[in-house]
Amino acid sequence: MEYIISQAIVYGILLYWLYCFCRGYNDPEKYAFKKDPDFFELGYIEREDPVVVYMEEPRAKKKSKTKKPKVKKPKVEKPKKHPLFDDCCSALKSLGYKAAQAKQVAKQVFDGNDITSIEQFIRIAARS
Numbered sequence: 001m002e003y004i005i006s007q008a009i010v011y012g013i014l015l016y017w018l019y020c021f022c023r024g025y026n027d028p029e030k031y032a033f034k035k036d037p038d039f040f041e042l043g044y045i046e047r048e049d050p051v052v053v054y055m056e057e058p059r060a061k062k063k064s065k066t067k068k069p070k071v072k073k074p075k076v077e078k079p080k081k082h083p084l085f086d087d088c089c090s091a092l093k094s095l096g097y098k099a100a101q102a103k104q105v106a107k108q109v110f111d112g113n114d115i116t117s118i119e120q121f122i123r124i125a126a127r128s
Helices: 002-026 085-094 099-112 118-127
Strands: none
Touching: 085 099, 085 118, 099 118
């Protein structure tokens, strides 16, 4: 029984394929592939009288009568930090200082001394 049903399905598919093939073979223009397979027409409207569309031109923007002169602000240069400043601040933080307190101590030490290493900085900071 199952064999007969499966044969009937296979023959039905083959007959449908043959039917579609014959329709396409007899009318190739109707079933020809288009250049863009994603495009298809849903419908169109034919008009005998031309439609005229008027578009407004964009309006010109009004320019302000008084132009304000551009004032260049002088550039304020930040004081340059010593290359070891951040490292010394983090060293003080690891020794137990708070962040604001570490920056204040580091600023005082760098202002009064010529620091060349972090070890030298720690020795001077420990004295004060």
